[in-house]
Amino acid sequence: MSLTDEERERLADVVRLQPTKNGELQERWGLDSGSEVHHYLEDHLGDYYYRDDNSLIRATDEAAEVTGAEPAVEGDGDGDGDGVPDRIRVPELQAQIFAVLAGPDERSQSVVSTLQSVRDAYDVDPSAEDVRSALQALRRKNVVEVIYRTVPTFRLAVDRDAVDVVATD
Template sequence: MTLSEEARSRLADLVALQPTKNAELQERWEMDNGSEVHQYLESELKEYYYRDEDSLIRATPAAAEELDIETDDDVVRVPELQARILAVLAGPDAEPQSVVSVLHNVQETGLDADPDAVRSGLRSLEDRGLVAVVQRTVPTFRLAVERETFTVEPLGEPAEAA
């Protein structure tokens, strides 16, 4: 199956962001809703993705082959906001932080963010196993692994819609 330039670009996003959700791809691909993402995946990338036991979207080994890339489990490719969250979030042995605390730390780095975006970013990083939730009166967060065990490569801004 020959992929269009757009499909290859979106497949690269899927590989980089995995495990991911419809909402994350919707934002990245500037689509109107999760159904549109699902339809695109089914019509254009069906042989290159699957959903794991938690319904998260993951790339098949054929996806990396198609893109002729080697995967590196130590490199974490995430959107800019998530990269900033990982940079400022309390370590695994530190006191966990609330969403608001993380938001303020992210804003101190010069990135304009809102609480919903930070909460969503924290949850996406939790899905990847990089962030742990410590349940208190409100959920608090800290890194699930030592910072030295991964390298962060921020992804560029979402591509302009064609």
Template sequence: MTLSEEALDRLADVVELQPTKNSELQDRWELDSGSDVHQYLESELSEYYFRDDDSLIRATPEAADLVDVEPGVESDPEGGSIPSKISVDELQSAILSVVPGPDERSASVVAILQRVRAETDFDPDVEDVRAGLKRLRRTGVVDVEYRTVPTYRLAAERSDIDVNVTESA
């Protein structure tokens, strides 16, 4: 199925906003009703979305690959490279709460792991923290600095990033 430019843009919205509802897409796409959203999804994007157990709209993995958008990340509409809104799981939220700020000295994965364990209720292993940091880096909210080992810090002030915590799978 070849998608039009509009369909690709709307598919990117589904990926970015997931999990989402008809009403949220209705607002984003400036449609008249949730029925119009449903009709568009079925006619244009049926291969690239599904509804989860809570009837929320989610994109298929193929959709995310097709539009090259990180799920759950909203970009700044004014073109900034740092997302203004991000959906993360509980561990990634804990990581964001302890990772050094943009003006602070970056910290290693192990240092961030120790901070997560000391300052939150989580006791993750180092690989989970490393994976969380990599995802946060891909979304643009965390920068990496290569010293002896890779080190991380926020790309923007915490107050500039709206974090939506989703349940872990």
């Protein structure tokens, strides 16, 4: 299957963002709805993606070969099937959050607390929504977990040194 330049670039987005959701691709591609994303994937990239057991969008191995894009998630830790990756490639904000977020044995943090930690550690001022979105993306990569208290709170699901985090921005 021959891909246009747009299809190849969008497929590279799927490779780099996986596991991902329609909404994340909708925002990235400037589409009007998740339904448009679904139709685009089916009509243009059907041979190169699939949905996992949690309905998250993932690229096939062939997609990474075709695009030359680096997958967002590599490996499965020590191969024990726990789903914890060896390496993740993430945008800078996600890497910063991973560096400052409470560890697995610490009290989980709210989005606002995480935002403040990022502001204190780095010379950045992301929005609370950007932090929330980044936390959810890290959650989909199995390196952050949600603890439900009065508000949803977050902490690392793995030891910080168990995953090599590569910032892509």
